Amino acid sequence: MKETDIKKTVRENYARIATQGSSCCGATSSCCGNSTGLAENISKSVGYTDAEIASAPEGANLGLGCGNPVALASLKEGETVLDLGSGAGFDCFLAADRVGKRGKVIGVDMTPEMIEKARRNAAAGGYENVEFRMGEIENLPAADSSVDVIISNCVINLAPDKKKVFREAFRVLKPGGRLMVSDIVLTQELPDFIRSSVAAYVGCISGALLKPDYLEAVAAAGFRDIDVIDETVFPIDALANDPTAVAIAKTLDLTPEKISDLASTVLSIKVSGVKPG
Amino acid sequence: MKRSLVEILACPVCHGGLELKVEVEEGGEVITGSLHCPKCPADYPIEESIPNLLPPEKD
Numbered sequence: 513m514k515e516t517d518i519k520k521t522v523r524e525n526y527a528r529i530a531t532q533g534s535s536c537c538g539a540t541s542s543c544c545g546n547s548t549g550l551a552e553n554i555s556k557s558v559g560y561t562d563a564e565i566a567s568a569p570e571g572a573n574l575g576l577g578c579g580n581p582v583a584l585a586s587l588k589e590g591e592t593v594l595d596l597g598s599g600a601g602f603d604c605f606l607a608a609d610r611v612g613k614r615g616k617v618i619g620v621d622m623t624p625e626m627i628e629k630a631r632r633n634a635a636a637g638g639y640e641n642v643e644f645r646m647g648e649i650e651n652l653p654a655a656d657s658s659v660d661v662i663i664s665n666c667v668i669n670l671a672p673d674k675k676k677v678f679r680e681a682f683r684v685l686k687p688g689g690r691l692m693v694s695d696i697v698l699t700q701e702l703p704d705f706i707r708s709s710v711a712a713y714v715g716c717i718s719g720a721l722l723k724p725d726y727l728e729a730v731a732a733a734g735f736r737d738i739d740v741i742d743e744t745v746f747p748i749d750a751l752a753n754d755p756t757a758v759a760i761a762k763t764l765d766l767t768p769e770k771i772s773d774l775a776s777t778v779l780s781i782k783v784s785g786v787k788p789g
Numbered sequence: 790m791k792r793s794l795v796e797i798l799a800c801p802v803c804h805g806g807l808e809l810k811v812e813v814e815e816g817g818e819v820i821t822g823s824l825h826c827p828k829c830p831a832d833y834p835i836e837e838s839i840p841n842l843l844p845p846e847k848d
Binding site: 592616628643644651652659 | 790791794796797798799800801802804806833837838839840841842843844
């Protein structure tokens with residue numbers, strides 16, 4: 513699939529999620545009923561506390577990420593934070609509480625519908641120190657050495673050029689600034705029929721790199737002290753409730769055993785790195 | 790978009806600084822306007838207080 517086609521497909525899919533609510537409410541899924549509850553359950557399973565989930569404006573948590581509470585916990589008052597792929601703004605709002613009034617949080621997302629949703633959520637929550645802008649994470653609209661911390665929650669796998677994303681993150685960080693991202697990586701190559709599936713790409717699976725390649729891309733951008741803080745098998749509940757995953761299973765005629773095999777090759781990792789000072 | 794955040798912003802293509810043009814402003818918040826990159830040159834619109842800094846589509 514061509515790079516521009518991937519971007520277009522990703523944008524269209526997440527625009528649909530933005531307008532319909534939780535990731536549970538995809539066109540191919542019939543699991544709806546209580547979508548807010550589902551997003552909360554996914555968020556709990558990936559490590560957010562009840563207090564964090566409750567503190568963000570309603571509708572900001574779409575239950576889409578693999579979770580990055582470690583990154584949020586590391587934020588200090590007064591820091592400038594950039595969130596790559598900010599979606600409806602859930603992590604941005606939690607980060608805003610951490611950095612306080614002297615700090616700033618900027619969310620970048622390429623999907624207009626997500627940005628609009630995030631902006632409404634910011635207004636509803638009365639956040640003064642959060643801003644959203646439409647942009648691409650491979651072409652960050654931020655000045656060199658302007659940011660203390662880059663956070664990103666399960667988004668970089670969707671970018672066609674991941675190496676460029678890390679180079680851009682490195683560029684905009686101040687010397688001594690840190691990268692604190694969570695993402696999906698693979699323990700082994702996926703079967704061809706899944707790798708070529710557009711649905712699987714959008715569902716954060718077939719765009720994912722092998723773990724060593726991912727870490728190599730972070731190092732190649734110039735980051736040092738690279739650490740995998742946490743690593744878990746991608747929450748199978750999230751996968752089973754993800755409309756794109758359900759669609760893949762249906763179209764590819766996957767048995768529950770095959771899905772479980774697939775799930776064991778998909779890891780959610782939290783990676784940190786530092787731009788040398 | 791707040792005026793104070795212009796200093797962090799840069800052109801997504803050349804990474805150079807942007808010039809803010811304000812059309813509508815409410816309480817320190819730029820609602821409508823544009824960000825101009827003199828180097829590229831390119832204009833990035835600000836609508837409903839959100840700057841659109843997607844790189845211009847290549848043909």
